Amino acid sequence: MKIKSLEEIYLFSLPINESEITDFFLGDSLKDEVLKIMVVQKQTRAGQHTRFKAFVAIGEYNGHCSKEVATAIRGAIILAKLSIVPMRRGYWGNKIHKPHTIPCKVTGRCGSMLVRLIPAPRGTGIVSAPVPKKLLMMAGIDDCYTSARGCIASLGNFAKATRLYSPSLPIRNSRTTLRPKLQLWLQHRVFIQGK
Template sequence: MSQTSQQRPPREKRAPRREEEQPWVPRTELGKKVAAGVITSMDEIYANGLRIQEAGIIKKLLPDLRTEVIDVGMVQTMTPNGQRTKFKAMVAAGNENGYLGIGQGKSKQMRVAIEKATTNAYLNVSPVKLGCGSWECRCDQSHSVPFKVRGKGGSVVVEIVPAPRGLGLVAGGKIRNLLKLAGLKDAWTTAKGSTATMNSTSKAVLECLRQTFSQG
C-alpha cells in the first residue's frame, strides 16, 4: 500500500532585519542651530567658516545624500598575544548634485568598520563646483567641471578635463563612481600611479574636485 506524502507549505521568506537609526541629538553649538532651523543650508556654514563635527548636521541639511562602499579589506598585525585581524572599509557619500565626501573606518567587525567609514564620509563632505568648461560645448548647464583640475594622493595623480555634454564619464570604474556621486555627467580623466590603491586614488579625486571651489 503506497503512502501519499503530504507536501509542506513553502516557508515564508523573512524580511532582513533593519536596525532602527537612533534619533540625532545635537551636541555642538552648530548642531543645535541646525536642529532648531537657525541654519538651513550648507552655504551658510561654509560662508561663516564653521567646522562640522557631527554627521547629523550633514544628514539634516543634505537629506538626498547617499553612501556607497568603495573598498573593503583586512589589516593583520602581530602582537605579543598573537596575530590580530581588523577590517577596514572606505565609503563615499554624495548627492549627485555638487557634494562629495570620502571616509575610512577600521574595526574588528566589518559592519562597525563600514559604520565608522560612513560617519567619516559625512564629516568630510565638500562642495563641488559644477559647470561647463568645455570649449566644444559652451552651454550653460552644470554637467562637468568648470575648468581642468589636477589632484594628487600618495603616488596617484588624477586629472579631470571638462568634456562636452553627452560624452559621459571617460574614466575607470572606481573613479567614474566617485565622479557620478559628485554630480559630474561628462568629463575626460587621466590617472597615473598605483590606481589600484583606492585610498590614494580617492584622495586624488577629492583633491581635484575641491579645487573647483578653491580655484574658481
C-alpha cells in the same frame, strides 16, 4: 544667526562635527556606497591583531560628495558625512541648461597616485576607471575625462586623489554677494570676543 543651508557652513569655514547636520540638510537624497572592504593585520607580542578597513563614498548626485576611510562601514559612513564638501561644476562650450562638467583642468595627488580631471563636452559621459567614476557621479558631474598615473591598484589613494581636486578649484567670481555676509560674521565674532 541661524544656518539655513549647507552652503552657509562652507561659506564661513565652520567644521561639521556631527553627522546629523549633514542628514538634516541633505536628508534622504544622500546615498552611500561601499567601494571596498579589506582586512588589515598588525603584528603584536600577543600575535596578529586583525581589523577591517572600509572605503565608503557618499554623495547626493547634485553637487556634494565625500569619501572617507575607516575601520568599519558604519564608522566610515559617519566620517564620510563629516567630511562632505561642495563640488564646483561648470560648462564646456555654451552655458545651456545645468552645469554638467568641471570648470577647468585640475589635478589631485595622494601617495603615488596622480589623477587629472579634464572638462568634457555635453553627452560624453565620465570617461574613467570605476572608482573615480563613482565619486564623480555622486558629485553630480555628468561629463568628464580623467587621466591617472601611478599605482591604480591602491584603491584608497585612487579615491583620495580623485576627491582632492575640489579644494584646488578657483573661487567663484561672485565675491560681491559673499562679502556682506562675511563682514557681518566677522563683526559678530569681534563683538563676542570683546565681551
